[in-house]
Amino acid sequence: MTAPILRRLSELHALTGRWQAEGARIAVVPTMGALHAGHLALVSAAKAGADRVIVTIFVNPRQFDNPDDLAKYPRTEGSDAEKLAPLGVDAVYVPDPDQIYPEGFATTVSVAGVSEGLCGAHRPGHFDGVATVVSKLLLQTRAGCAFFGEKDYQQLMVVRRLVRDLDLPVEIVGCPTVREADGLALSSRNQRLSPAARARAPALFAALDAAAGAIGGGAAVAAALEEARGAILAGGFAAVEYLELRSAATLAPLAAADAPARLLAAAYLDGVRLIDNVPVPPAGG
Numbered sequence: 001m002t003a004p005i006l007r008r009l010s011e012l013h014a015l016t017g018r019w020q021a022e023g024a025r026i027a028v029v030p031t032m033g034a035l036h037a038g039h040l041a042l043v044s045a046a047k048a049g050a051d052r053v054i055v056t057i058f059v060n061p062r063q064f065d066n067p068d069d070l071a072k073y074p075r076t077e078g079s080d081a082e083k084l085a086p087l088g089v090d091a092v093y094v095p096d097p098d099q100i101y102p103e104g105f106a107t108t109v110s111v112a113g114v115s116e117g118l119c120g121a122h123r124p125g126h127f128d129g130v131a132t133v134v135s136k137l138l139l140q141t142r143a144g145c146a147f148f149g150e151k152d153y154q155q156l157m158v159v160r161r162l163v164r165d166l167d168l169p170v171e172i173v174g175c176p177t178v179r180e181a182d183g184l185a186l187s188s189r190n191q192r193l194s195p196a197a198r199a200r201a202p203a204l205f206a207a208l209d210a211a212a213g214a215i216g217g218g219a220a221v222a223a224a225l226e227e228a229r230g231a232i233l234a235g236g237f238a239a240v241e242y243l244e245l246r247s248a249a250t251l252a253p254l255a256a257a258d259a260p261a262r263l264l265a266a267a268y269l270d271g272v273r274l275i276d277n278v279p280v281p282p283a284g285g
């Protein structure tokens, strides 16, 4: 059955009010649309963890630091609805822009610490935009749990921090990155790669995976990162924006994998900015 598409907060509240009266646990999966198997894995996890599932689709202008990126972001509502239909989603919330940013909107949610460095250093205002819209979507949907992908690991950390700091009554569930068979992390931006660039794109994950393995095996961090950077460039990427080892729990920079760690990178291929990250196995483990 096709889920109803709701565009107004009043419609959403009417529905979630009924569900709450029934004692249902509501899950939300926030997305920007152009849905792929990574998003659908979040929806499946949400179905397994809640009584009612809302998928939100909102291309949030406030989290784009680059107007060209916003203009080129794919918008595919019809095929998104078709992909969601077999999954038994209960509602798709596609808010009209004024339902998120009414006239006179003047509030920004800003999370310090985990939002600094990595993507935060290169995309000014991005995580303020994310934190603001996610706060609104969590409150508007009255969700008891919300599902986010590890693909956007720093975003997941920002959301966890904001929910803790503001005592929002929502459980945040992180889900593993879904990849193509060749290792490339699924992303709506992959659609913008030329066939030649698409063939080269797995070099990013391959380099991260090799470096994580080397660091876990005891290799010096600086040397492993240098080698990974060289492999990404040799693989055809034009530039590596960042490539860093961070604490998996706090995102603090790490010089050695002496705590649970994550290797995170952003790099440009064919004019498209791709990000990816992998866990680093414990050294000697």
Ligand code: AMP
Binding pocket: 030, 031, 032, 033, 037, 038, 039, 041, 042, 147, 148, 149, 150, 151, 152, 175, 176, 177, 178, 179, 185, 186, 187, 188
């Ligand atoms: P987006 O539509 O890009 O804003 O992503 C919506 C949600 O889907 C975010 O929580 C992302 O982290 C998650 N997501 C995007 N790509 C993947 C992927 N390849 N695997 C798992 N989750 C993903």
